[in-house]
Amino acid sequence: MSSALVDDGATETCDAIDPVTAYRARDFLFCSSHHTLHARGCLINAQSNRPASPDVLDAQATTLFEKARRRGQSNPIIVGALPFDVSQPAHLYVPEYWRRSAAPDAAERQALVRTPVALTVSESALYPRPQGYREGVKRALQAMAEGRVDKIVLSRTLEINASTRVDLPPLMKRLIGVNPHGYSFALPLTPDQPDGAPPHAFIGASPELLVKKEGTRVVVNPLAGSIPRHRDTAEDQQRAEELAVSEKDLHEHKVVIDAILEALTPYCSSMTVPEGPSVISTDTLWHLSTTITGELRDPAVSSLALAAAMHPTPAVCGHPRREAYRDINAIESFHRGHFGGAVGWCDSDGNGEWSVAIRCADVHDTHVRLYAGAGLVPGSDPQKELIETGTKLRTMLNAMGLEHLDTV
C-alpha cells in the first residue's frame, strides 16, 4: 500500500507503515475501495450538546477549522459520526494527525482476510428475540395499512460478551479484507482516552455511500431492497435476477431515491440519475443500488452539510420521515446510537466522504453490540425480514470469526 503524508502540521507521523497496519484502537480509520484515511489523536473535540442539524453542523465545522488553524494545523480535517436521531449531538473531532493513501489492492486484501481474530464468546443474546422482531414488523405493517407511513426501517441487535477485551486492529483488518467494495470504518468514541484504556469504538463495513464531495462534484449511492446470497452459484445468480424485478423491492428502493433527489436538488445545478437500479453484492447480500452524481451550485458547501441534509434517508428511517421515526421509537426498545447514522470525514474545502452507518457494531471493552435493520413496505414478510436482518448481522460476525452464532 503506498502512502503519502499530508502536510497537516502534525506532531506524530507513522507514514512508514501502511495505514491499515498502523491502525491502533484509538485511531480513526475509513477505508473505501479507492482510499484509506487514517487519523490519530484528538486535537479538538467538538463536545456539543446541540442537535445534528445541517445549520448547527455547518457552524460547528467552521469553529473547529478556525480553532485547528489557530493551533497550527495548515490542513485540518474533521472526522466523526452523525447519530441516527438528529435531535442528539454529532460526535466530531479534529485529529492531531491524518493521512490519506491508496486503498489496499486485491492481493493485500487477500492477506488481510487471513488475519487471525481470537474472540471467545461468553454470552450472546438477540434483542429483541426473533418472535419479538416479527411482532414489531407486524406492528409496522399495521401502521402502513392505516396509511400513516409508506416505509419503516425496523432493526434489531445482537449483544455479545467476549471472555477477553476485543482487539480492534485484527478485527479491522478482517473487515477491510472481506469488504473490498464497501466502506470499512473505525471511529473511537473516546478518542482522547489514555493509552491502555479499554477500547470504545464504533466499527463497521457499510456497503452504502451517503455522500462523497470532491470539488464541484457530488456522488451518492443509496441502497434499498435486498436478498440474502446463496452458496450455490446458480441459486445465487437466480436470487440476484429475482431482486432486479421484485416489485416490492423496487418500490422500497424508489422511496429512498425520491427522498434523496428532493434533498439534493436545491444544492445541484445538474444531476445524472440512472433509469433504474442495478444489483450489487456484498459478502452476504444482494442489494438494489443507484449511483447518482451531481454538479454543485456552490462548491463551498461541505460534505458534512450535504450528509446532514439527506440524513436520515428512508434507507435507515422510512417515509414520511417524521412519522416513520415516531413508529421506530415506539416499536424498537433500544437506543440506536450511531447505527443508522453516518460515519466519515470532511476537510476545510468541504471535500469528504460519509457512509451510511450500517453493518456495524459498538465495541466497549469485552462487550459488542451488533445492529441490523430492514426496510419494510406493504407486502413485507416478517419471517423474510428476520432472515434478512440475520444475514446483515453476518458481515460483522464473519469478520469476528463468529460464523457459528445463530442470528434468527
Ligand SMILES: C=C(O[C@H]1C=CC=C(C(=O)O)[C@@H]1O)C(=O)O
Ligand atoms: C438498514 C440496513 O440496510 C439498509 C441498506 C440497504 C438495504 C436495506 C434493505 O433492503 O432493507 C436497508 O434499507 C442495515 O443493513 O441495517
